[in-house]
Amino acid sequence: xxxxxxxxxxxxxxxxxxxxxxxxxxxxxxxxxxxxxxxxxxxxxxxxxxxxxxxxxxxxxxxxxxxxxxxxxxxxxxxxxxxxxxxxxxxxxxxxxxxxxxxxxxxxxxxxxxxxxxxxxxxxxxxxxxxxxxxxxxxxxxxxxxxxxxxxxxxxxxxxxxxxxxxxxxxxxxxxxxxxxxxxxxxxxxxxxxxxxxxxxxxxxxxxxxxxxxxxxxxxxxxxxxxxxxxxxxxxxxxxxxxxxxxxxxxxxxxxxxxxxxxxxxxxxxxxxxxxxxxxxxxxxxxxxxxxxxxxxxxxxxxxxxxxxxxxxxxxxxxxxxxxxxxxxxxxxxxxxxxxxxxxxxxxxxxxxxxxxxxxxxxxxxxxxxxxxxxxxxxxxxxxxxxxxx
Ligand SMILES: [Zn+2]
Numbered sequence: 087x088x089x090x091x092x093x094x095x096x097x098x099x100x101x102x103x104x105x106x107x108x109x110x111x112x113x114x115x116x117x118x119x120x121x122x123x124x125x126x127x128x129x130x131x132x133x134x135x136x137x138x139x140x141x142x143x144x145x146x147x148x149x150x151x152x153x154x155x156x157x158x159x160x161x162x163x164x165x166x167x168x169x170x171x172x173x174x175x176x177x178x179x180x181x182x183x184x185x186x187x188x189x190x191x192x193x194x195x196x197x198x199x200x201x202x203x204x205x206x207x208x209x210x211x212x213x214x215x216x217x218x219x220x221x222x223x224x225x226x227x228x229x230x231x232x233x234x235x236x237x238x239x240x241x242x243x244x245x246x247x248x249x250x251x252x253x254x255x256x257x258x259x260x261x262x263x264x265x266x267x268x269x270x271x272x273x274x275x276x277x278x279x280x281x282x283x284x285x286x287x288x289x290x291x292x293x294x295x296x297x298x299x300x301x302x303x304x305x306x307x308x309x310x311x312x313x314x315x316x317x318x319x320x321x322x323x324x325x326x327x328x329x330x331x332x333x334x335x336x337x338x339x340x341x342x343x344x345x346x347x348x349x350x351x352x353x354x355x356x357x358x359x360x361x362x363x364x365x366x367x368x369x370x371x372x373x374x375x376x377x378x379x380x381x382x383x384x385x386x387x388x389x390x391x392x393x394x395x396x397x398x399x400x401x402x403x404x405x406x407x408x409x410x411x412x413x414x415x416x417x418x419x420x421x422x423x424x425x426x427x428x429x430x431x432x433x434x435x436x437x438x439x440x441x442x443x444x445x446x447x448x449x450x451x452x453x454x455x456x457x458x459x460x461x462x463x464x465x466x467x468x469x470x471x472x473x474x475x476x
Pocket of ligand 1: 179209210242266
C-alpha cells in the first residue's frame with residue numbers, strides 16, 4: 087500500500103526519509119545536526135522556519151524549530167484561515183531517548199527494526215517523518231490548505247524541556263497534534279497522569295558505628311522504615327509510585343548521617359495524587375521524628391495531566407482525521423507525559439496521537455511500514471480537515 091493514487095503519501099520516499107532521519111544521531115541535548123537538517127527540509131517545502139533558544143534552558147545545543155506554512159486561502163489568496171477557524175500545530179520531538187551511533191535499520195516482512203544493538207529512534211523520528219511527508223504531499227499536489235504550524239521540539243525525553251521553553255506566543259497554531267505515542271495510528275491519547283517528583287533528604291547524626299553507635303542517628307535506617315511503610319509500583323489502575331534512586335552512607339563502620347531519595351508518583355486522579363504525596367511526606371516525617379532525624383522534601387510537578395473528551399474540538403478534529411483514513415479512533419489513557427501535557431497546561435488544547443511504533447526506548451523498537459504510512463496520512467488528514475472550504 088501507499089503508492090496508490092496521486093496526491094497520496096509515497097511509501098518509498100517516506101521510508102527513505104525516515105531512515106535518513108534515524109541515521110542522524112540526536113540524543114537529548116545533541117539535536118543540532120538533526121535541527122539543521124530539518125530546517126533545510128522545511129524551507130525546501132516552502133515553510134518559514136525559526137529556531138528558538140529553548141536549548142539554553144536545559145544545556146542543549148539546539149532549540150525548537152517553529153515553522154509556518156501559509157494557507158492557500160479558500161479563493162486562492164494568501165494566508166487563508168481555516169473554515170473551522172482553527173490552525174493545526176503538528177508537533178514531534180527531534181531528540182531520542184539515547185544515542186544510536188551507526189544505526190543501520192533493517193526492514194523485514196514489512197517491519198522496520200533497529201540493528202538489534204540500538205534503539206530504532208522511531209520515537210519520535212516516525213512522528214517527524216510523518217509530518218515532513220505530509221508537507222511534501224501538499225507541496226507536490228498544490229491542494230488548498232489553511233495555515234499550518236509545525237513544531238519540532240528538543241529535550242522531550244529528559245523532561246519535556248523544549249515544549250516548556252517554547253514561547254507560547256510563537257506557537258503557530260491553536261490546536262496541537264503531537265505525533266508521539268507508541269501505539270497504533272488511530273489511537274488518540276486523551277487522559278494522562280500528573281507526575282510529581284520528590285527529592286527527600288534525611289539527616290541523622292554520624293558516629294563511630296562500633297565504639298559509640300548510641301550517639302548516632304542512622305539516616306539510612308530512618309529512610310528504609312519510611313519507605314517500607316509506603317506502597318510502591320502500580321497502586322491502582324491510574325496511579326503509580328516509584329522509589330528510583332537512593333544515596334547515602336560512607337562506610338560500614340560509620341553511622342550514616344545523610345540519605346537522599348529520588349522518587350516519583352503519577353496519577354490520572356488528582357485527589358489520589360495529592361493524598362499519596364501527603365502520605366509520603368507523613369511517613370518520612372513520622373520516622374524522622376521518632377528517631378530524632380530531620381527531613382527535607384522537595385516537590386516538583388514534572389507535568390500536569392489532562393483529560394479530554396469527544397466534546398473537545400482537538401479530539402473531534404483528530405477523530406475526523408482518523409475516520410478519513412477509514413480507521414477506527416481509539417480514545418485511550420496513557421501512563422506517561424508528552425509535549426501534549428505541557429501544551430494543555432499552557433492553554434493550548436493538545437492530543438497525543440499513536441505514531442505506529444512499538445517497544446520504544448529498547449533495542450526491540452520497531453515500526454511496521456504500514457503504520458508509518460498511516461502516520462503520514464494522518465498528518466495530512468489533520469491538515470485537510472482544517473482546510474478552508476471554498
Ligand atoms: Zn517520544
